[in-house]
Amino acid sequence: MLLAIDAGNTNVVFALVEGSDIRGRWRIATDPRRTADEYAVWLSQLLALEGYTRDVVEAVIVATVVPRALHNLQVLASKYFRTEALIAGRAPVEWGMAIDVDEPASLGADRAVNTIAAHALHPGDLIVIDFGTATTLDVSDYRGAYKGGIIAPGINLSLDALVTAAAKLPRIAIEAPATASVIGRNTVDQMHIGIYWGYIAMIEGLVARLKAEVGRPVTVIATGGLATLFERHTDVFDRIEPDLTIQGLAMMWQSAHIGRTTPPPGDHPALPTRKI
Numbered sequence: 001m002l003l004a005i006d007a008g009n010t011n012v013v014f015a016l017v018e019g020s021d022i023r024g025r026w027r028i029a030t031d032p033r034r035t036a037d038e039y040a041v042w043l044s045q046l047l048a049l050e051g052y053t054r055d056v057v058e059a060v061i062v063a064t065v066v067p068r069a070l071h072n073l074q075v076l077a078s079k080y081f082r083t084e085a086l087i088a089g090r091a092p093v094e095w096g097m098a099i100d101v102d103e104p105a106s107l108g109a110d111r112a113v114n115t116i117a118a119h120a121l122h123p124g125d126l127i128v129i130d131f132g133t134a135t136t137l138d139v140s141d142y143r144g145a146y147k148g149g150i151i152a153p154g155i156n157l158s159l160d161a162l163v164t165a166a167a168k169l170p171r172i173a174i175e176a177p178a179t180a181s182v183i184g185r186n187t188v189d190q191m192h193i194g195i196y197w198g199y200i201a202m203i204e205g206l207v208a209r210l211k212a213e214v215g216r217p218v219t220v221i222a223t224g225g226l227a228t229l230f231e232r233h234t235d236v237f238d239r240i241e242p243d244l245t246i247q248g249l250a251m252m253w254q255s256a257h258i259g260r261t262t263p264p265p266g267d268h269p270a271l272p273t274r275k276i
């Protein structure tokens with residue numbers, strides 16, 4: 001099986017992938033100081049809970065936007081899984097797509113992997129929205145070329161900034177308001193409205209502007225842990241792909257494993273997708 005690792009700014013996600021199936025999925029808070037030994041103890045216990053041992057892992061692939069975390073993940077692969085970790089974006093798992101922006105080297109690994117996975121699963125022009133530490137909106141054309149996008153504060157960052165800067169405001173859970181009214185009758189309700197409906201309004205407005213600029217039909221794909229929080233209250237998403245980054249990593253490993261450099265659209269069995 002493949003161990004796919006997505007190291008983000010907030011969490012590191014580990015997924016055990018067999019063919020087109022995700023057999024297990026675990027996350028731990030990102031800490032660049034965490035050693036390979038610490039990862040191994042934690043992950044071995046979680047594998048055991050699902051009935052697996054470390055021996056089932058035959059290959060490891062990593063995508064990271066936290067450079068300081070990479071070394072210990074590489075040591076984890078070599079020391080505990082006896083394999084050299086493949087690093088997304090480096091040989092033999094280069095991006096294999098055109099990156100049509102001013103600074104191609106600055107494109108985050110997660111965004112590149114998402115673009116690859118999205119085009120393997122869906123034809124045409126795409127907007128991929130990833131709800132993570134930051135909320136990113138990435139545009140790619142019908143040929144699979146990455147054209148650029150938008151970086152906005154994630155909803156948790158927005159809430160943290162609000163609570164930190166305003167001494168009398170309480171910390172609240174991020175959830176949909178109890179009603180559709182946008183006239184709050186108390187402080188907590190007003191905060192829920194501002195954070196939740198304000199965020200939906202931002203996403204809808206940005207997607208509308210992106211679509212107008214692209215000028216062709218566009219499929220909007222949402223991913224990331226908070227995507228499902230918004231889907232009931234907006235029709236801006238065409239698809240929900242909860243595991244898009246893991247899917248992309250699995251596709252990239254599979255392509256390298258069978259000697260190709262680019263995963264062609266539709267050439268991979270799809271992992272679970274939801275149509276809105």
